Ligand SMILES: Nc1nc2c(ncn2[C@@H]2O[C@H](COP(=O)(O)OP(=O)(O)OP(=O)(O)O)[C@@H](O)[C@H]2O)c(=O)[nH]1
């Protein structure tokens with residue numbers, strides 16, 4: 001249709017959003033209403049929009065390669081970000097490495113077919129003993145082939161490598177409170193605060209927008225989705241198949257147990273316990289897997 005243009009959603013609130021046009025202009029748009037309920041645009045969505053009577057109208061949302069959801073106040077899934085390609089799990093000591101939480105993020109990335117990257121932040125805080133402790137805790141993930149980078153948002157160490165690893169990706173930073181997600185976001189997107197301010201002005205929502213998910217270009221290409229909502233990311237109610245995919249080192253072995261319904265407890269011919277005894281499965285990962293299967297993924 002005449003006047004249709006491609007754009008990228010860089011902030012969304014309700015059924016309205018801010019679209020970044022191909023020429024860099026930021027426009028507040030609303031979704032064209034159609035009969036029935038249509039999906040709302042969220043950060044990261046590629047949309048087709050046009051100007052109509054002095055305002056922007058989103059005509060349609062392009063198919064998404066991924067959707068990250070969070071639970072709303074009733075725990076119902078709500079899309080938070082679209083087209084994310086890489087989940088960066090930020091860890092730090094202090095507050096301490098929460099590997100159970102890391103395992104749940106890895107189940108999430110597997111179930112969404114996203115790539116993960118583990119960033120061990122606050123390297124400047126680690127003494128020799130601390131370094132040995134985190135190296136041991138991360139060894140099972142290294143063995144699984146997960147990409148692990150180390151550095152510090154405070155000193156800038158390791159950030160060049162992180163930027164390089166994230167080039168051309170659509171990235172979201174996750175991790176427990178206090179690991180340095182906001183500090184890292186500021187280091188990766190130097191004008192983050194200025195741009196967030198511009199987005200809140202464009203939205204007309206004033207300071208409200210500081211609680212809104214926003215998208216920012218990364219200087220090396222790609223973009224970062226900055227979201228306060230990641231704290232309530234959907235990490236509960238994983239179906240068993242998703243949990244299974246998140247623990248490849250265990251599920252591969254489970255298929256080789258003598259009994260199909262082996263619980264890897266006392267059964268003879270258990271390939272999982274054999275791998276555990278050989279040090280090929282980490283006891284913490286096995287415990288984490290059991291606990292996730294028992295609880296379906298809830299905290
Ligand atoms: N020493 C050191 N301190 C850091 C580093 N990165 C962040 N911090 C500090 O750690 C504290 C928490 O950092 P934030 O960036 O607020 O952490 P966050 O993950 O965004 O925390 P929430 O907003 O609670 O989710 C702040 O006091 C930071 O200054 C680092 O690499 N080294």
Ligand SMILES: [Zn+2]
Pocket residue numbers: 254257258262263264265267269270271272273
């Ligand atoms: Zn078994």
